[in-house]
Amino acid sequence: MLTTRKLGRQGAEVSSLGLGCMGMSHAYGVPNDPESIVTIHRALELGVTLFDTAEIYGPFTNEELLGRALEGRREQAFIATKFGFRIENGKSIGTDSRPEHVREAVEGSLRRLATDHIDLLYQHRVDKAVPIEDTVGAMSALVREGKVRFLGLSEAGEDTLTRAHRVHPITALQSEYSLWERNLEHRIIPLLRRLGIGLVPFAPLGRGFLTGAAQRAETYPEGDYRRGDPRLQGANFDANVRLATRVREIAETLGATPSQVALAWLLGRGEDIVPIPGTKRRTYLEENLAAADVELTQAARAELDALTPPAGPRYNPKQMALVDR
Numbered sequence: 489m490l491t492t493r494k495l496g497r498q499g500a501e502v503s504s505l506g507l508g509c510m511g512m513s514h515a516y517g518v519p520n521d522p523e524s525i526v527t528i529h530r531a532l533e534l535g536v537t538l539f540d541t542a543e544i545y546g547p548f549t550n551e552e553l554l555g556r557a558l559e560g561r562r563e564q565a566f567i568a569t570k571f572g573f574r575i576e577n578g579k580s581i582g583t584d585s586r587p588e589h590v591r592e593a594v595e596g597s598l599r600r601l602a603t604d605h606i607d608l609l610y611q612h613r614v615d616k617a618v619p620i621e622d623t624v625g626a627m628s629a630l631v632r633e634g635k636v637r638f639l640g641l642s643e644a645g646e647d648t649l650t651r652a653h654r655v656h657p658i659t660a661l662q663s664e665y666s667l668w669e670r671n672l673e674h675r676i677i678p679l680l681r682r683l684g685i686g687l688v689p690f691a692p693l694g695r696g697f698l699t700g701a702a703q704r705a706e707t708y709p710e711g712d713y714r715r716g717d718p719r720l721q722g723a724n725f726d727a728n729v730r731l732a733t734r735v736r737e738i739a740e741t742l743g744a745t746p747s748q749v750a751l752a753w754l755l756g757r758g759e760d761i762v763p764i765p766g767t768k769r770r771t772y773l774e775e776n777l778a779a780a781d782v783e784l785t786q787a788a789r790a791e792l793d794a795l796t797p798p799a800g801p802r803y804n805p806k807q808m809a810l811v812d813r
Contacts, residue, residue, distance in 0.1 A: 490535040490780050493762050496659035497684035500608065500638045502566050504755060505777055506538030507531045508690060508766030513550035515713035516766075521553055524768045528557040532564050534777050540662075540688070540764045542570035542612055543597055544580055551600035562603055568688070569597050570642060570662075572612035583810070585615035587626035594630055610640040610662055614812035620644075620652045628656035640688070645812040646679050653683050660686040665761075667735065667750050668694030668719075668798055671813070681760065689754060692763040693776075694719075694798070697728060698750040700736050716804055724800035731798055738791060744782045747772075751779035753792050 490503045511517070512524035528539065539558075541550045551569060558565050571593035574584035597606060609630070611623055630636040638659035641652060652658055661680055665672050666689060680687055695717060696702045705720040714720055719728055732746070739749040747765070754763045765776045784792070801808060 490777060493686075493759055495608075495686035495688070495760070495762055496638070496657070498638055498657050498659045500566070500659050500686070502538040502762055503536045504762060504780060505536065505751065506540055506568075506688070506762055506764040507536050507773070508764040509539055509541045509550055509554055510545045511766045512768040513553055514545040514547075517712060519549075520768055523770070524553060525557040527768055527770050527773050528554065529561075530770045531773055531777075532561060534774070536777070537564065537566045538568060538688075538762060538764065539565050540568045540690070540766075541601075542610075543593055543600075544570070544573050544575065544612065547575050547578060547580070548596075548600060551597055555600055555602035559602065566607045567601060567603065568608035568610065568640070568660075568662075569601065569606055570610040570612035571597065572610075572615060572642075583613055583615040583617070585611055585618045585623040587618075587622055590623060590626040591630065594635060598635065605634060606636045608638045608640050608660060609636045610642045610660075611644070612642050613810045614641070614644050614648050620648050621655050624652045624655040624658075631656065643811045643813075646675060648812050649676075649679060649683065649685065653685070658683070658685050660688050660762075662688040662690055662764075664691045664802060665689035665754070666692045666694055666698065666763075667753055667792060667795060668698055668731075669802055670797065677758075681758075686760045686762065687758075689761065689763045690766075692754050692765050693747050693750055694732075697732055697798075698735055699745070699747045700732055702732070718800040718804060719798050719802065721800070724798075727799035731795060734795065735792070738788050742782065742784070742788060744779075745775055747776055748779040748782045749784070749788075749792070751776060752782040752784050753789065755780065756784060756789065 573580040640660040642662040
């Protein structure tokens with residue numbers, strides 16, 4: 489069953505697994521709002537408290553969906569949302585973390601989420617045109633006003649994290665981390681632990697690849713994120729199938745599913761790590777949450793630790809340019 493974990497050292501406490509809501513409205517297939525809402529309700533019933541969204545998901549529609557789903561249940565949820573893009577005509581046209589835009593974005597998020605406060609506010613991507621001190625200064629003003637409780641950054645590097653933390657304590661870093669993507673291990677995670685910042689891994693199932701359900705990029709329709717995923721293309725896909733197959737084989741020896749093994753591995757990396765697997769279906773939600781009860785043997789953990797890295801970059805060049813490393 490789910491337990492409670494402390495996210496950073498600032499007092500935030502959340503369920504050991506959260507729910508990533510992006511795919512309910514954005515990037516992955518056709519939205520199904522009724523099923524998504526009952527999935528959120530089921531997550532609450534099963535003890536999930538951390539719900540992750542962002543203004544860019546949709547854009548805007550995912551926050552609205554979460555706000556509707558949590559009507560009358562707001563006190564049960566710890567809402568995390570993100571700002572940091574300039575959105576025009578339904579599309580991002582670049583980053584924007586100017587102090588005046590931070591406030592404008594948060595006011596919009598509060599309206600869409602139908603709440604008077606955001607539990608965890610992230611800068612979605614580092615804006616190279618705006619000093620992080622200015623952005624975090626504006627975020628901290630919202631904390632003082634009671635509109636935001638805790639602050640976070642997403643895909644931020646060492647220098648940015650350190651400078652931001654000097655302005656106002658950072659509670660969490662949200663970045664991609666999984667059996668599929670290990671780039672944080674050597675430098676970022678040790679820094680987080682020195683500073684007392686929690687880690688919220690997104691895409692903990694390798695954008696579906698670790699579940700064994702991923703297909704070649706070209707099979708997905710236009711507009712689906714996976715169509716442009718380099719790791720699902722050509723020879724990369726063929727190489728990565730072998731990695732996913734090994735995870736499935738290990739899962740079979742444990743009487744678990746590949747997704748449960750991938751999440752159990754992440755949960756075992758530290759009590760300061762709270763993965764947010766995303767889904768819009770109750771069946772996958774329940775499967776994912778059961779990972780909290782999976783016990784990896786020492787041999788299985790050692791083999792998972794030693795898996796060969798996936799073939800191909802995790803983003804295309806345009807998206808990778810937004811990662812602060």
